[in-house]
Amino acid sequence: MIRIRRRDTAAVAALGSLVLVLFWLFGELGFLETVVAIATIAALSTFYYLTVSTTINPAVGNQALRARDGDEVDEAQRAKVMLENLPNPVLLIGAGGRIEIANPAAREFLGLEAVTGHLSAVLRQPQVLEAVSAALRGQTVAPVEYSIMAPVESHVRAHVAPLASRRDPSMPWRAMLVLSDETSIKRADRMRADFLANASHELRTPLASLAGFIETLRGHAKDDPDARDRFLAIMFDQTERMQRLINDLLSLSRVEMDEHVPPNGTADLGAIIDDVVDVLRPQISEKSIELDLQVEPALAIGDRDQLLEVVMNLVENAVKYSGAGSTVEIRLSGHLGRDQAERPGLTLGPEASRLTLAAPASEPGDHFVAIRIRDGGQGIERRNLPRLSERFYRVDGQKSGPREGTGLGLAIVKHIITRHRGGFTVESRPGAGSIFSVFLPMPESSRKNPD
Amino acid sequence: MALSRTAHIVTAYGEELDQLSDDLARMGGLVETQLEKSISAVVRRDASIKADIKAREVQVNALQVDIEKRVLRLFALRQPLATDLRMTISALKIATDLERIGDLAKNIAYRAGDLAGYAPMALTQQVERLGAIVIKQLSEVLDALSSADVEPAVRVWHSDDEVDERYNTLVREMLMSMTEDSGLVGPGVHILFVAKNLERIGDHATNIAEAVHFMVTASPLVEDGPH
Numbered sequence: 131m132i133r134i135r136r137r138d139t140a141a142v143a144a145l146g147s148l149v150l151v152l153f154w155l156f157g158e159l160g161f162l163e164t165v166v167a168i169a170t171i172a173a174l175s176t177f178y179y180l181t182v183s184t185t186i187n188p189a190v191g192n193q194a195l196r197a198r199d200g201d202e203v204d205e206a207q208r209a210k211v212m213l214e215n216l217p218n219p220v221l222l223i224g225a226g227g228r229i230e231i232a233n234p235a236a237r238e239f240l241g242l243e244a245v246t247g248h249l250s251a252v253l254r255q256p257q258v259l260e261a262v263s264a265a266l267r268g269q270t271v272a273p274v275e276y277s278i279m280a281p282v283e284s285h286v287r288a289h290v291a292p293l294a295s296r297r298d299p300s301m302p303w304r305a306m307l308v309l310s311d312e313t314s315i316k317r318a319d320r321m322r323a324d325f326l327a328n329a330s331h332e333l334r335t336p337l338a339s340l341a342g343f344i345e346t347l348r349g350h351a352k353d354d355p356d357a358r359d360r361f362l363a364i365m366f367d368q369t370e371r372m373q374r375l376i377n378d379l380l381s382l383s384r385v386e387m388d389e390h391v392p393p394n395g396t397a398d399l400g401a402i403i404d405d406v407v408d409v410l411r412p413q414i415s416e417k418s419i420e421l422d423l424q425v426e427p428a429l430a431i432g433d434r435d436q437l438l439e440v441v442m443n444l445v446e447n448a449v450k451y452s453g454a455g456s457t458v459e460i461r462l463s464g465h466l467g468r469d470q471a472e473r474p475g476l477t478l479g480p481e482a483s484r485l486t487l488a489a490p491a492s493e494p495g496d497h498f499v500a501i502r503i504r505d506g507g508q509g510i511e512r513r514n515l516p517r518l519s520e521r522f523y524r525v526d527g528q529k530s531g532p533r534e535g536t537g538l539g540l541a542i543v544k545h546i547i548t549r550h551r552g553g554f555t556v557e558s559r560p561g562a563g564s565i566f567s568v569f570l571p572m573p574e575s576s577r578k579n580p581d
Numbered sequence: 582m583a584l585s586r587t588a589h590i591v592t593a594y595g596e597e598l599d600q601l602s603d604d605l606a607r608m609g610g611l612v613e614t615q616l617e618k619s620i621s622a623v624v625r626r627d628a629s630i631k632a633d634i635k636a637r638e639v640q641v642n643a644l645q646v647d648i649e650k651r652v653l654r655l656f657a658l659r660q661p662l663a664t665d666l667r668m669t670i671s672a673l674k675i676a677t678d679l680e681r682i683g684d685l686a687k688n689i690a691y692r693a694g695d696l697a698g699y700a701p702m703a704l705t706q707q708v709e710r711l712g713a714i715v716i717k718q719l720s721e722v723l724d725a726l727s728s729a730d731v732e733p734a735v736r737v738w739h740s741d742d743e744v745d746e747r748y749n750t751l752v753r754e755m756l757m758s759m760t761e762d763s764g765l766v767g768p769g770v771h772i773l774f775v776a777k778n779l780e781r782i783g784d785h786a787t788n789i790a791e792a793v794h795f796m797v798t799a800s801p802l803v804e805d806g807p808h
Contacts, residue, residue, distance in 0.1 A: 227603060248603045251727040254610025256637070279617050279716045 143175035219309040225301040265292040265305035285316040328522040336368040378538040397434040428464030428499040430570035443539040448505035456506025464499040471498035471569035482559035483512035500569040509560040519544040608644040609723040619690035620712035628694035641683040671796040699768035718786040734790040744783035
């Protein structure tokens with residue numbers, strides 16, 4: 131910019147001097163006048179040039195000069211490509227809070243379609259907007275944290291930095307805004323706190339009832355054999371419940387501990403299903419539930435005890451939540467491709483909602499064996515599906531009674547399946563029941579010669 | 582180098598309208614944050630946020646005055662027509678509703694201070710859930726305003742029933758636990774007021790939805806209404 135001013139000034143001054151010299155040559159002007167006039171023009175141009183060069187920041191001129199160089203252009207291009215590929219949302223905010231540059235990550239994060247517009251239209255957080263305004267005044271600001279509760283809860287940290295602008299001297303500052311999503315950190319932290327609170331709450335309830343009965347037995351029920359027997363039976367139930375909970379907690383922590391160690395060995399899923407059905411026979415006949423078994427022999431890579439726990443938890447749930455006299459279906463099928471394993475042949479119709487609770491990173495050509503268990507229960511509403519594998523989560527209305535589950539079963543299933551590089555899906559329709567499916571990789575040997 | 586782009590008359594007009602929606606979005610963001618903070622304060626029984634809420638309240642009021650000034654200026658100098666006219670009028674209405682929501686959020690925050698003196702109650706969970714729905718309503722309607730999108734606005738308008746339903750359930754349950762345990766009457770009354778305020782905020786969100794609908798489509802939002 132300054133180079134243009136200098137050239138223009140020099141050109142005008144030279145032209146003026148040339149005209150004056152011509153006048154002198156043709157004898158219109160005296161020599162002295164001409165020299166004085168040229169000197170005046172030269173002085174004026176120098177003065178003008180100096181004025182211009184001091185009002186415009188000299189650094190700006192130098193930068194603009196250097197940006198012409200091929201290397202610099204290359205550099206700018208490279209920086210642009212890097213920005214485009216950056217996974218973090220980065221925005222450049224210009225005067226008045228207008229978005230000037232938003233990289234693709236930022237566009238996706240904020241749901242921006244066009245780059246133009248005010249930042250406040252997509253990010254309403256007052257702290258961020260205040261920080262941006264401060265940066266536009268050239269102040270440095272500390273990072274701000276903000277949380278959004280709707281439509282999905284998210285926690286974000288925003289770093290705002292002022293950038294000196296080269297182009298427009300009247301608006302010398304721009305603000306760079308970098309967002310980092312810290313939702314998972316916050317969520318993990320809260321889950322830990324929730325877990326402790328829930329676990330102690332679940333243990334406290336049976337403990338309080340035990341303490342109450344012991345007090346009564348020591349007090350006025352001391353010499354009442356009938357009451358004593360009844361109380362002891364209840365107390366036994368409560369201790370069993372605590373035991374179950376502690377067993378589940380222990381097994382959950384065991385599973386979590388070696389979640390990253392892949393299992394070796396194979397397990398016969400057909401035999402496991404038979405064992406589970408034998409164990410649960412009393413509950414099944416008590417509710418006169420009809421069992422529909424379609425089991426083809428299939429092996430899976432895995433730890434037999436853990437897979438038994440998976441099948442036990444799923445079938446036990448199915449029996450527990452099925453109405454009396456309804457049917458529970460269990461299907462075991464092998465040699466399935468990834469798609470067949472994930473998309474069940476057994477479905478509840480198009481209105482049913484599906485959710486994958488765990489999915490493996492499989493290679494094409496992997497074969498899976500799938501177990502599907504369909505219950506005759508009430509079904510689960512779509513909004514409750516994502517929380518099913520959360521610890522201690524129970525779908526609305528299910529209270530933790532002495533005969534009910536610990537709320538840890540599906541969490542254990544999920545962790546075991548993840549360790550086995552398998553998948554876990556649920557499909558449900560209110561009124562039509564639910565299907566829980568797990569699929570596991572088949573061993574190489576049984577793949578070659580399927581029996 | 583000649584005339585600055587913004588010096589052009591029409592561009593300046595557009596700029597002023599832009600500024601107006603920027604102010605509205607800022608105000609919406611402030612009010613939204615206020616509401617989130619005060620609900621979480623009630624849940625945690627945290628009395629310490631009063632000062633912060635008060636400071637935000639001052640900002641919200643200043644923005645409302647600012648928006649009114651801008652609207653007056655627009656009317657006086659530009660005589661807006663069609664979409665611009667509807668946008669200006671709606672901005673005025675929405676600013677009023679937002680200011681009311683800010684007031685109600687402030688009341689909720691004050692109740693959090695009162696609740697801090699009592700033992701925690703199981704029913705605060707229900708307040709949290711009601712609050713979550715109301716926050717969602719407000720955030721959706723503000724998104725609709727920013728993107729001038731009718732569809733989410735209509736959705737918010739229809740889902741006001743859900744807020745009312747939750748509110749009625751909460752009141753019923755609160756009354757029941759209050760009759761069972763008279764110790765709950767003190768904190769229970771505060772909870773009831775909080776719930777009432779949340780329900781009012783839901784109504785204001787519906788008003789904003791109506792204003793957004795009118796702004797975009799030029800027709801009022803009436804069918805089988807939420808009331």
